[in-house]
Amino acid sequence: MAVDYEAWCVEEPRMASVARVATVTMRLLLEVDNIDIVVTRETERIWRFDWGSAATAQVVVMGPEYAEIPGRWSVFAEALSAGKRGWTVMEFDEFDALVLRTREGLRTQDYPEGFFPFDSWRSSEEEVERVEHELDVRLPGQYKEFMVRHGGGAFLFIDLLPVVAPGPREEDLVLVNRDSLREMGFLAVAPVGTGDWCDFALTGTECGEAVDLRSHDDGLREREAPGFLDFLVRHGLRWDS
Incomplete structure (x- = not known):
């Protein structure tokens, strides 16, 4: 209850x-x-x-x-x-409310021309299922629902790989992960900008729910959030900063 x-x-x-x-x-x-x-x-x-x-x-x-x-x-x-x-620490009804209130607050701020805080490159449920089949993985439930409801690309302070790229020059989940997925043991979902990635750990074909930061220098992993929505709130919306 x-x-x-x-x-x-x-x-x-x-x-x-x-x-x-x-x-x-x-x-x-x-x-x-x-x-x-x-x-x-x-x-x-x-x-x-x-x-x-x-x-x-x-x-x-x-x-x-x-x-x-x-x-x-x-x-x-x-x-x-x-x-x-x-x-779970973060549910979708609360998450959606935080996103809405963040968007309302951004309306009063001035941004450079061509800057979009949220790209919202959404995917259909069929596209998500197709990518799961192509990569032979089972994506976390929160991640899949977010990509259908909100989508990839810019999410204020972070960038998220879209499930399916909106154009031929954009990276997406398959392009980044298909060649190194099994060898590296994780599924990259968000670039950090230093060559590091935020990702889901992979066990067999199952992606973990937690989001980790993976160093490209030594492969060390640091836990960023216990779930995808928590990760977005902390690092995308920066509600804890």
Whole structure:
């Protein structure tokens, strides 16, 4: 079972306010008081509250530039009971809301002519299935859904390989990965600009859900995010910077 709750503040909320919003969602979900709480600050704007092993709440704080009510801070909380397996830090409804609010904030900024913060080179489900077959891999679920709903290319502060290139001069998932996929043991999805790649680790034909940064010098891997949407929020939208 899951519930969500949103509150608005006239100024930047303090930790006590964030905790109160989390507590409201927990009481709605569990009908118990908040005991045995463990608080983890995952990013600058995201907190996680664990009520023992019973449930977890995630709270996202958004500045007035992204809030639905002009001039107000927004505090959004989602609580999930332990009975629901597969709890993920970032869900698509919350992710889409962050993207929307980011786009709204960008409207007030001036950019050079020809600059597009989001390319949105979307792929169809049929194209995704065809690329999986061609590369003989099973892509992560979040990644596939994102590429259908949002697409590759520029995603504000990062670039994402499109599943299928929009033109003959563009790199895509197949062009970059087909010759070295099995040898390297990973599927590259986002260039860093230094010759390094952000990628999914490959086990047999299965891509892992986590996103890693792979060094081209020594092949060392560093974990960037536990899932693709978390990676996009942290490095594309830079909500934790």
